[in-house]
Amino acid sequence: MVRVATLLLLRHGRTTANADGGLAGRQPVELDETGRAQATAVGERLRSVPLAAVVTSPLIRCRQTLDLALPQAEPVVAEGLIECGYGSWEGQPLKKLAKEPLWPVVQQHPSAAVFPEGESMAAMSARAVAAVRAWDARITAEHGPEAVWLACSHGDVIKAIVADALGVHLDLFQRIVVDPASVTAIRYTPLRPFLVRLNDTGGDLSGLVPPPRKRRRRAARTTDSDAAVGGGAGAAR
Incomplete structure (x- = not known):
C-alpha cells in the first residue's frame, strides 16, 4: 500500500491591511490584534498534530503567525510560498482597484492576469504548486509516509494550490x-x-494525523491513490 504525507496549509492571521481593505502584497504589513488572537487560537488546535516540518513564506505576517501559533517550531523559509507580486497594486485600497480595467480579468480570467510591474497569477500558481509538491516529496522521503507537515502562506497562493489539487483551471x-x-x-x-x-x-x-500502518492481505489492491467508493469511513479510527 502506498502511503503519503499530509500537507497542512495555514493562512496567516488577519493583518492591518486586511482590516483596512487594502492589498498588502509583499509589503511588510503585520498582524493586527485580531490576527494575533487568530494565530494563538489555531496554535491551540495544532497542538494535537505532530508536525514533521514547518515551512513558511518569507513575509513577516506569516512569521508572526507561526511565532504565536507554534513558538517551539523552527520554520524554514520557502520563497515559492511568497505572496503574489501585485506590483503597483500593492498598498492600494481594494475599492480603488475594483475600478481598474484589470480587475474583471483578475475576477473572471485570472490565468491571463499580469499585474503592472508585478507577477502574473499563472506564474504565482506554478511556482507555489511546484514548491509544495517538492517539499511534500522531500518530507515524505525524510520522515516517512505518516508525516504531517505545515506550510504557512497567503490567501491567493493557497487558493491556487487548492485549485491544482482539485484539478480545476486557475x-x-x-x-x-x-x-x-x-x-x-x-x-x-x-x-x-x-x-x-x-x-x-x-x-x-x-483527525488529520494518519492512523498507524496496518498490514493488508495480499488480495487487497487499494492504495492511497484510490478514492473510497461510497465515501469511506472518514477519519475515525
Missing part, C-alpha cells in the same frame, strides 16, 4: 475561500491529490 480559483488563520489539508498521492479539508477555522485537527 480561472475557477476565485470560487475558493481561504480565511485568515484557516487550515487546509491536502494529500498528494502517486495518481492524484486529495483535498482532505478546506478553510477550516474551528474544527478538531487531530
